[in-house]
Amino acid sequence: MDDLRTLHRTLDLCLKVGEVLLSSGAGAADVVATMRALARSLGIRHTQVDVTFTSLAMSVQQGPDEAPVVQIRQVTQREIDYEDLTRVDHLVRDVVAGKTDLEEARTQLAQIVSSGHARPRWAATVGWGLMCGGVGLQLGGSPVVVLVAMLAAICIDRLQLLMTRRRLPGFYQQVAGGVVATVLAALGTRLAEPWVHLNASLVVTANIIMLLAGIGFMGAIQDALSGFFVTGGARILEAVLATAGIIAGVSGGLSLCATVGLEVPRLTLPRFDLVGVSAVGVGGAIAAAAFAFASYAPLRTLLPVGILGGAALAATEIMDEAGFGRTWSVGVSAFVIGLFGYTVGRQFRVPPLVVVVSAVVPLLPGLSIYRGLFLLGEEGGQQAAQGLLAMVTAASIAIALASGVILGEYVAQPVMREARRVEARLAGPRLVGVTRVRRHRRRRDPESR
Structure with missing residues (x-):
């Protein structure tokens, strides 16, 4: 008994x-x-x-x-x-x-x-605001863009928290977040128009990345690659629904703004020179560290996560400008994140999952999603084709992010001989948990051999 x-x-x-x-x-x-x-x-x-x-x-x-x-x-x-x-x-x-x-x-x-x-819940809300501010900076936005993005993120987080308490599904929370981001960006543009120019498109893009950050792309692709197709399929469906909610919310917000006369200007990005790449790296570092803070990661991880995320984003921009293509640039940077994320996680005594998920946040394809939605909303077959291409690019970037990180973990995590009995049953790389079981030496009787 x-x-x-x-x-x-x-x-x-x-x-x-x-x-x-x-x-x-x-x-x-x-x-x-x-x-x-x-x-x-x-x-x-x-x-x-x-x-x-x-x-x-x-x-x-x-x-x-x-x-x-x-x-x-x-x-x-x-x-x-x-x-x-x-x-x-x-x-x-x-x-x-x-x-x-x-x-x-x-x-x-x-x-x-x-x-x-x-940490208190309001501290997480501040973290989400800082994250969107960092994304606005990495996109080349002005201080006004950074400020409006932060305020919009705070409003979205509090609204989604209220909806969570009402037990509304995550799809509707994403729709509401997309609508709020677009309407607040357009309204901020109208209010700031007499004094300063505000690129509302950058505000919306920053908030899209915030909404994407909570989607479990990493676990979904890892399950699919490691043979857990039922769990992977469910997670992929959840990620697709959440992303569809963002798309529906942003497109609905754009339509609403156009109806009431609050037009969102076309997305324009500055050309990245050496100074611009430095600003991109700083913004990416702030975004990665702020996401970790909002997700209640230990404070000791914020600095290494920020450095890793900022360096990966700067490297991505450099490779993209050199002609490698956005998807391959993101995939290579994600591989580096996975490679160093394992070491950083062990060094700071946290699961590598905490490091890699936070570090890839600045690389999320919010820009491609917004560009695709904006082009799909314009008249003309060429614009629609470009919009569909941008949406396909966003999907390929998401897959490149997850698969690159997981490949980095495969390379960084060697198979150890003393863990053969546990690791032989392992179907994929370890982002959480132990890698070996230490057996205490005991005197074994002959029947147990």
Whole structure:
């Protein structure tokens, strides 16, 4: 009876850990490998784990003549909290290293998931505002553009928070965010017109990138590449719906502005010289660090995340200007982010997922999406064709981002001989969780050999 009770409590701990990882954007391969490593460290072998994006199932059969023990847990959508993710990652490592037993691990996990965020919610709102300000700077916007983008981001975040409390689906939240971004940008242009020129298109683009930042492209592509097609398909569908909500909101906002006479001017971008590339790098660094701050990442990660994101964006602009093409430029930069993200994550004791997701935010294809929407709204077959090409480019950039980061993780994460039993079952690169299970040396009897 005591053994059965311990088994149930062990499976429950593994499922709760898996729920935190999955809801934080971790790939299914990471979730499965972490749950199995955790169970193995607590003395449970030969476990089976099933991940279907909205639910987790874990089972174990102790003998061929015994009925399997199965536990299922529903995965609830949670606000991204990289502080909780980091603390759970540390907890798993302590259990695997033998520093924490089952009961202590259950107590610590309960404290982690019930203690709330490390920073107040208004601080996250300020972080979203700073992120959009950084994006406005990286697009070459004036101080007025940066200020209006920040104010629009704050309004969008508070509106989406209110809609979340009303339990409205994420699609409608994205639609509302797109409408608010466009209307506020157009209204700001009209109010600032007598004194200063305001490029409303840059404001809308900055807010599109903010809305894209919360979409789990990384986990979706990782699941598809690592063989978890059911979970990957569900995540891709969620990402497509969220992106469609942004497109619907922005296009609806453009139509509304045109109806009431608040026209949004055509998108114009400055030519990037050496000084411009420096401003792009600074803006990208601010955007990446601010996203990490808004997602409750530990403060010690903000500087390395900002440096990595800013350097990657500057390199992307240089390669793009040199004629490599936007998609390949983004893919190469994403590969570098994945390559260094693993090292930075280990150095600052956070899961690499926290580093790479934050660092790729400045590279999100908000500019291509807005350009495509603007061209599709104009009359003429040539403009429509260019708009469709811009939307296809946006999709290719998103795929290049995720696949480049994952390839970088493949290269950066070597297969270690002492982890062969765990890593042999791993279907993809590890963005969250342990990479090996340390087994304590015990005297084994002859029957156990």
